[in-house]
Amino acid sequence: MEKLKTAIFYGADAVYIGGEAYGLRTRAGNFDYTDMQEGVDYAHAYGAKVYVATNMMTHEGDEAGAGDFFRTIRDIGVDAVIISDPALMTICASDAPGLEMHLSTQQSAVNYETLNFWKDFGLTRCVLGREVSMEEMNEIRAKTDVEIEAFIHGAMCISYSGRCTLSNHMANRDANRGGCSQSCRWHYGLFEMDEPGEHQSITEAGTEPFSMSAVDLSMIHHIPDLVNSGIDSLKIEGRMKSIHYVSTVSNVYRKAIDSYCADPENYILKQEWVDELWKVAQRELSTGFFYNEPTENEQLFGQRRKIPQYAFVGQVLEYDQDSQIAVIQQRNNFGVGDELEFYGPGMRHHQEQLHSLWDEQGKPIVRAPHALQIVRMKVTQPVKPNDMIRKRK
């Protein structure tokens, strides 16, 4: 819920969330109906949309109750479901008419005829497979008239999504039903076998082990190409991420897209936007398949580059202009003397060193060590509720 509100507050036009069933992120803090209603009401009040990910591939029996589920979330006002299983689509279409369906990336839709198929079936939007290049996307746009959504930032499957069951076979966890153990990111032995079955490693000891770990996607350098492609929705992956991450990434892309659309001729990518994304980056960043087929440089091998690490230390709850006192909810240990960076929607930023800190009762303190502790601090520049505070680790 907090992530949903944060994403919208920081500029997202839509958020996608998980329900309590049929999704693919079983550990992502999914929404029950009451929460979903609150989230939908909040989003709609801001003119934003809510999509519910129901993109599991059902096994026999998993579909039980799906009709009720779709009807209920339709009546709650959910704007669309993100869906990949034709069994669930059939149920959704028959039991919850009026609930829009978006094709999930799990179907690996990578050509225009595939989009035409789903459009004919009644889907209103297709999320493309991550293997589609910019050139292919432009052609798909030209040859279809269904809405197109593409991932532009975040973690990626290294396989064709949906076509990987490493996790099923190696960890008894179903990748297509929310259990993915991310086995692709493990380190593997690589060897040949002689006839009796003896393993002969083909690399010397000490060599970087084989793995299949994709670096993350970031299209911040290519906003004009994305906007000009004419696709309808740019998607940021991040259901498992923090509000620090969600606010930062939404903020940057909102700013970049708005800047470009306002004045395409004079648009310049600002280094500070890129720097901002790196503050929450968890891996190296790349452009995926958009401009070329990913090479070894788009996989995590060897010594990892040191990504600047920032800790999310708090969120502004209130601010009083006269006294310059901000009320903060603590998210990570911080205290007097720390260099803090404040940011808010629209890429407002400032930095200052913390000099005075009080607890909720007004008693001066030196550090705020407790999770979710409410503290007061003096700030030299104005801040607003929902502004975030981070510091360098």
Add this chain to the structure above:
Amino acid sequence: MIELLATAESFEQAKHLIDCGVDTIYIGEEAYGLRLPYSFSREEQRAVIAYAHAHGRKVTVAVNAILHNEQIKTVPSYLTFLKENGVDRISVGDTGLIQLMKQPDYYIPFIYDAETIVTNHRQVDFWAKFGAVGAVAAREVPFEELQMMAKASLPIEVLVYGATCIHQSKRKLMRNYFNFIEKSEDVSRQRDLFLSEPKGDDTHYSIYEDCNGTHIFANNELNLLPYLGQLAAVNLTTWKLDGLYCSGESFVSIAKLFVEAREAIKAGLWSEALGAQLDRALRRFHPAKRGLDTGFFLLKPDQVK
């Protein structure tokens, strides 16, 4: 009606398979078909179809690749070729191809084969509405669920012998790795490389690259020979033998064992003892260094989270 399908790696092998009693030969070309023992030229495809038909058998051609725009443009001429040569069925894994085949000129009865994502009979019923005449069950579906999948309006094909693909990436995952460690290596299937899990030195997942990307296979080949009676009893009677990792006469010998099993079942002579006997024979022909197991077949549905 039991149908026994087998892949072929040459015209010669296809002939032997037909001669020993296989019902349907499964072939294709690499540009459109996934993980085939051999990429048949058009001329060879024509020859296999002609030979099979002359002997009253069928041919299914693999057109099950994930198709990008360029392939979607070229695949119609392949469909035309296949139609002209009387192919019986094709296997399909890309929805765009199904869209194309809404045009009667291109339609060929097809088996829906999107590998990992065919896990529920309702999905199969969905594809039936768009012209599918069969579907291939994902290898990750246990027997208990397969029985329920048999309720589908189409025959469900089950792999009963051979390799299970568990990962397909468009990326050149091996070439990328070898570039990183600056080693030049052959990454084709012929190189026969394996992965082992970090905590399982004795595991051996086959891996290779081709024009469709990188493919990884389950630790052991699937072998359901001892369970054919159970499959037949619940109407799962479309059985595939995949010879990707078992070549030449060995594969034909294995196919013969399945033919023998099919005949025994048809004649009401199947028994556990016969299953065990045929299974022992199969192990003599299966490549010594490669394992066999039952995959997800015997798992309880709740053993997979």
